[in-house]
Amino acid sequence: xxxxxxxxxxxxxxxxxxxxxxxVLRDVVFADRRYFxxxxxxxxxxxxxxxxxxRLVRLVEAGILxxxxxxxxxxxxxxxxxxGIRTVPVLCALGDWGLDWRPDSTELRARHELLxxxxxAFVEELMDELRVHHLDAPPKPRDGPSPxxxxxxxxxx
Amino acid sequence: xxxxxxxxxxxxxxxxxxxxxxxVLRDVVFADRRYFxxxxxxxxxxxxxxxxxxRLVRLVEAGILxxxxxxxxxxxxxxxxxxGIRTVPVLCALGDWGLDWRPDSTELRARHELLxxxxxAFVEELMDELRVHHLDAPPKPRDGPSPxxxxxxxxxx
Numbered sequence: 469x470x471x472x473x474x475x476x477x478x479x480x481x482x483x484x485x486x487x488x489x490x491x492v493l494r495d496v497v498f499a500d501r502r503y504f505x506x507x508x509x510x511x512x513x514x515x516x517x518x519x520x521x522x523r524l525v526r527l528v529e530a531g532i533l534x535x536x537x538x539x540x541x542x543x544x545x546x547x548x549x550x551x552g553i554r555t556v557p558v559l560c561a562l563g564d565w566g567l568d569w570r571p572d573s574t575e576l577r578a579r580h581e582l583l584x585x586x587x588x589a590f591v592e593e594l595m596d597e598l599r600v601h602h603l604d605a606p607p608k609p610r611d612g613p614s615p616x617x618x619x620x621x622x623x624x625x
Numbered sequence: 626x627x628x629x630x631x632x633x634x635x636x637x638x639x640x641x642x643x644x645x646x647x648x649v650l651r652d653v654v655f656a657d658r659r660y661f662x663x664x665x666x667x668x669x670x671x672x673x674x675x676x677x678x679x680r681l682v683r684l685v686e687a688g689i690l691x692x693x694x695x696x697x698x699x700x701x702x703x704x705x706x707x708x709g710i711r712t713v714p715v716l717c718a719l720g721d722w723g724l725d726w727r728p729d730s731t732e733l734r735a736r737h738e739l740l741x742x743x744x745x746a747f748v749e750e751l752m753d754e755l756r757v758h759h760l761d762a763p764p765k766p767r768d769g770p771s772p773x774x775x776x777x778x779x780x781x782x
Contacts, residue, residue: 473669476723476737477651477716484719485644494634512630531726551726559634561718562641566633569688569708580633 483530484558488515489523493532493552494559497598498579498619502545527552548602553595560584560591578622590615640687641715645672646680650709651716653690654755655736655776659702684709705759710752717741717748735779747772 473479484490491513495501501510508520524546527533532552538544563580583590594615599605613621630636641647648670652658658667665677681703684690689709695701720737740747751772756762770778 474729475651475669475733476727477720478648478670478723479727479729480719480723481644481647482727484722485642485647487638487642490638490642491635494632512632513635551722554722554725558715558718558722561715562637563634565641565708565711565715566635566637568711570633570636570639572631572636576632 480558483526483532484555486523486526488519489527490559490562491515492520492523492527493555496533496546496548496552497556497559498616500601500616502547503543505543548598550599550603553598553602556591556595556598576623579619582619582622586615594619637715640683640689641712643680643683645676646684647716647719648672649677649680649684650689650712653703653705653709654713654716655773657758657773659704660700662700705755707756707760710755710759713748713752713755733780736776739776739779743772751776 484493491511492507492515495507495510499510501507504520504524507524508515508517511520524533524535528535528546530551531549532555533546534549536545536547560583564584567577567580567584583594586593596605596608597614597616600607641650648668649664649672652664652667656667658664661677661681664681665672665674668677681690681692685692685703687708688706689712690703691706693702693704717740721741724734724737724741740751743750753762753765754771754773757764
């Protein structure tokens, strides 16, 4: 895909300036949905099959996701690339904005408040955890629950 | 516009998950384009007239821009609301990602490097300057050039 201008924001929105691509990324990152069916049935926004298929192809072509090779009869698993993991600050900035300016968004608020209160250090730790799950990076020693475990615990009623 | 889920990221991408809306916001914020014609003719991505008109209506409806009342024969000026000014961290996160992962984006790199190197403090100062221009906030005393002046100077060859 040829960028339409040389501006870094423009280059980023060529890939990330799309509602469904951002929601797919959100579900891969925060809900660890790695398979087509999990992304389809888990989507609280009700993504359509053809839109999900299209956005997964686009995200792979843009170097944000990789699609694992699946044996016959097996399902392909998607993984974040390093470029994909580095979209987390964009997702967090969007979540921050939603927290402040869309106060009716009542689900998962505790999770996003934890993310925001954790600041850049928490985001770095979360990206390290994603590198372990998606890029087979060696886990770093840690006391207590991981960032994703803490985010999930925040949403428990 | 009814949000399709209660998630703050989802609520944000209902408005901001659109390429052209983000590029219009970028031009209002960083290039101080406040009029329809300036946004149309200044767009380095070549936005179409009907798309610009549509996105301006959407951004006003979403509470991100306000449209000034124009006297007969005069053009209406757009202003950022506080919610609009608070999208700057999202634009900066996108620019950061573009700097790292779309290295072919050669225009305006110096500007985005300055933005990134300045960190959250520079972003706060920039949002304060936007509040002066768009919301008639009283200017704060400052030594030397303003954030927008420094960004513009960064791009001079």
